[in-house]
Amino acid sequence: MEKEELDKILNRYARNPSQIIAILHEIQDAERYLPEPDLRYVANELKIPVSQIFHIATFYKAYSLKPKGKHICNVCMGTACHVRGAPLVLEELERKLGIKAGDTTEDREFSLSTVNCLGACALGPLVTIDGEYFGNMNTAKVEKMLEQVKAKGNGGEKPKEETEEAIAEVSSEKAEEKKHTGEKKAEPAEEKPKTKTPVRKKASDQKKKTSEPKPRAGKKGGKK
Ligand code: FES
Structure with a gap:
């Protein structure tokens, strides 16, 4: 500068x-x-x-000492996204862009990195580019997503409401699916009968009892 x-x-x-x-x-x-x-x-x-x-x-992760690309691509590798195939999506992105996670393409168009949970697990596997959410990702969708971002040029940010709508949509789909499969609610665990635990006497009570004066025994063999 x-x-x-x-x-x-x-x-x-x-x-x-x-x-x-x-x-x-x-x-x-x-x-x-x-x-x-x-x-x-x-x-x-x-x-x-x-x-x-x-x-x-x-x-701070917000700063970088290496030049960053025009488009910042983050692949969520949080548990929910990971089990749904995020590593395969990342591999495909690395192959298509010709870089590894943490690097930037030579033309400084894309920077690729991984993140841990973007807070929209229902959309996993999830990728964000310039703040725009690409949910339910798979390897077949990667090329189309990159073309879409390149075509946009500036990689404009999706309005927040749109993302929230998408999350709500996926949640309602899941609820519907649950209804159809007749998944039962987990029954509450059977309550164990309560057993009476013997009440321990206080040490002070015990002491009190032992320190109580014993009644004096009458004299044996008194004068007749
Ligand atoms: S694990 Fe990917 S959004 Fe939560």
């Missing part, structure tokens, strides 16, 4: 070192990654150690 551009960003935050997170976000948004020379320049201008900036840049 040009120095003037970096200065504009720094000035927007009054060159305040406590605003470093927001500053890095702006650079990441503009460049799609955090170039090392930019980080060194920012460290120098804000008078903070370069190591501190690198620590922040590598700590």
Whole structure:
């Protein structure tokens, strides 16, 4: 990034070192990654150690030190998606894009990565590209999905309601399926009869009993 551009960003935050997170976000948004020379320049201008900036840049997943693609493709590898075939979908994506998860294509069109549960398990196997949800994925759908994203160009984000509708649709389909298969509700476990547990006497009661004075025995063989 040009120095003037970096200065504009720094000035927007009054060159305040406590605003470093927001500053890095702006650079990441503009460049799609955090170039090392930019980080060194920012460290120098804000008078903070370069190591501190690198620590922040590598700590948060939102930042990347490697150039990112125009389209960010995430494959969910959470348990629900995994058991429904997510590894096969990932393999197909890696084959079609010619990269491994964590990498970016040479033309910087796609970045591929894996995530753990996107919170829409009912749609699994699930893939997101630029925030758009592609549910119930399989290897046959991969090519069409990539073509669709390329055709769109900007990979526009699907409105949230559409995703929620899709989740609701899948849930209602599942409920219907359950009804038809006559799946019974799990019966509650049989309640065990309660057994009386002997009540332990308090130690203090025991003590009390033993410390009670014994009645004196009458004199034996008294005077007649
Ligand atoms: S496991 Fe994939 S969305 Fe939850």
